Amino acid sequence: MPSRAVLRKKARRESKRNKRDAEAATAVKLLTPQKEQQEQQQPQKEQKEQQQKQQLQMSEVGKVKNKEGVAVVSRKRVRAAVESTAAETVPSTEGMTRKERKRFEAKRRLERQLLRLNAGMPTENTTDTNNNTNTNSNDNGIGTEAEGEEVAAAVAAETTTHITDANGASSPASGTLRHDPKFANGTFWRTRKERRQRTVFLGNVPIQFTEQNVMDLVSTAVDAEGVAGRVVEAVDFLPAKPRARQRHMFVTLCTKEIASQVVGLLNAYKLAGSELRCNFAADKAQRSEAISRRSGNTVRS
Incomplete structure (x- = not known):
């Protein structure tokens, strides 16, 4: 019967081997060229397109005619088509050490997070002005091109108020301050x-x-x-x-x-x-x- 120290050493060796295999698998996945990735994603795209066609056919079949002969759509909701995102070009990490690869992955992860944050910043003023312009155009009926240009200029002027300063602090018009306004004039x-x-x-x-x-x-x-x-x-x-x-x-x-x-x-x-x-x-x-x-x-x- 092996001792507990020997069993612990075997367990550590197994965990190291599993970790090494997982890292090698991720490295191979990162090093695969873009063409191979696109070839792998090609059948998935075709399968999604076929599913969308089948859903459209099912929705047409689901239309039932009532007594008057008018087509009535069934209450079953048709699933929205999911847009497939294009595959990102992953730069090669060949020749990098483990620390360099980890640092590189962390940097790319931070860049993606910043892109998501910048893309998801809400602009309340622009949405309000768009809603107001839509309601006004619906009420008036017909809008001229000059009115459309004036509305676009007003929207552009309001969006400029959301631009942050050079130091990184947002302008007062944005409504979300990045610092405590209580100590604005001193420490x-x-x-x-x-x-x-x-x-x-x-x-x-x-x-x-x-x-x-x-x-x-x-x-x-x-x-x-x-x-x-x-x-x-x-x-x-x-x-x-x-x-x-x-x-x-x-x-x-x-x-x-x-x-x-x-x-x-x-x-x-x-x-x-x-x-x-x-x-x-x-x-x-x-x-x-x-x-x-x-x-x-x-x-x-």
Whole structure:
């Protein structure tokens, strides 16, 4: 009885042999010239043509005459004829190593995928204009050649809006952007830094305050200074302790000027028996000063 190591070695040898045979078969298939491929496909084409003729004959036979003598077509659907695609010219891979052949096949596969993607790109505007022109021509009855030329020019003008830029990004008229429009004027970090500059910390707010209450509080405080319109962009609550009476949050305002006004108005503001604490989240000096004002804390050296 052979050992398990010997059996594993035999199994590996068999798998290698099978893999080698499969690769040789694919290589032979790739190396077959175009004429032989066409000769092999010739009987298949003839067989398909015969099947199509038989289907047409069956459809003619399926017409039944009713009592009035009018021919009625049977309800059986005739299968559509499948167009046979022309055989692609496969370049020779003779003399290539296995790695080179794999790389070459991967490149050809990528090219075919790109061709399919480019061919399947939908153009909504052109289809809409074609439908509109068809309906208009049907309604009007007779269309002149001048009208047809004008319609063709309009369709060509709309198709030009779908042409992509030189950098590869699609134009705004196409409707499908290849990047996030939120960061069109700068990077993510620049946007985040600008947002931090207009974010303030608001502390010691009563625990029952909701997001809408905080927005109303800030809006009423700023409205007294004569600022109209939207003020608060977002409110992010910090996690509170189970039996806490106050809660803290970060409030993002629309502009830096409004943020500075809110800090001046709400800092040390008395609300429900507690003194609010409001300072810029990105200002380290204000943050250390606010920490030093807490009960029982001293300024760190």
